[in-house]
Amino acid sequence: MMKSVRLSTSFALLALVLSLADAYDPSPLQDICVAVPEPHNALFVNGKFCKNPSLTTADDFFLSGLQVPRSTANPVGSNVTQVTVDLIPGLNTLGISLARIDYGIGGLNPPHIHPRGTEVLLVLEGTLYLGFVTSNQLNNTFFEKVVHPGDVFVFPIGMIHFQLNIGKTNAVAISSLSSQNPGVITVANALFNAKPPISPEVLAKGFQVDEKLVETLQKKFWSNN
Incomplete structure (x- = not known):
């Protein structure tokens, strides 16, 4: 009986570990997989074509300019x-x-x-x-x-x-x-700027507000940040 309990516990722990492993991006099975826009001389991995590793350069891992302030002149600031x-x-x-x-x-x-x-x-x-x-x-x-x-x-x-x-x-x-x-x-954008629009009746009941308010919100200009 004790052996059976231990075995069940082991399977439960294994299932938990596997579920956690599946909850995030998969671990790579190679050192590098630099994305390229076309399949010439490349492999398709994780949704992107991968450059031949022998053609990879340091610039494939580099970005400059992140210190420059960006404009906040938009509705959300x-x-x-x-x-x-x-x-x-x-x-x-x-x-x-x-x-x-x-x-x-x-x-x-x-x-x-x-x-x-x-x-x-x-x-x-x-x-x-x-x-x-x-x-x-x-x-x-x-x-x-x-x-x-x-x-x-x-x-x-x-x-x-x-x-x-x-x-x-x-x-x-x-x-x-x-x-x-x-x-x-973005929660508000997804609900009030969906295309095609979500039925005002659904949103009105979901938020417990008047349908006219929902229709007003759906007419506003929504932008993704």
Whole structure:
């Protein structure tokens, strides 16, 4: 009986390890897999064609200019510069990416989700109010914090989160994500700017508001950050 329990426990632990392994970008089976736009003399791995390793150069792993401030002249007052495999081909299959986030005074990186990556945010300049909300399983608990230069905050994978500049100057943060393509779903944009539009009745009942308000929101100009 005890042997059977131990065996069942071992299988349960093995299933847990395998489920965790499947939750993130797959581990590469080669040293490098620099992405190229066409299949000539290349292999197709992880959604990209891979350059012949013998033709790879240091520039395939390099990007310059991330220190340059980005414009925040938009409705939300922030600008996200994503550094993914599209900008650094050498990131392909490595399971990481980066972003620079610029915030104007009062600028907001609106509530959004990264469906495929956990985010670690490092504040470089300014003061941010930020937080994330857990799933229904944890009763939508809200974790919030005011952070300053040098502070680090983690947003778990798949959780709705945001950052708001509450300081008197512009702010800058660097975000690291545990996927080469973490994806972004901006909550308001996805719901009120879907194409074709989601039925106002559905959104009105979901948010417990009047349909006219939903129709007004659907007519607004929404832009992805």
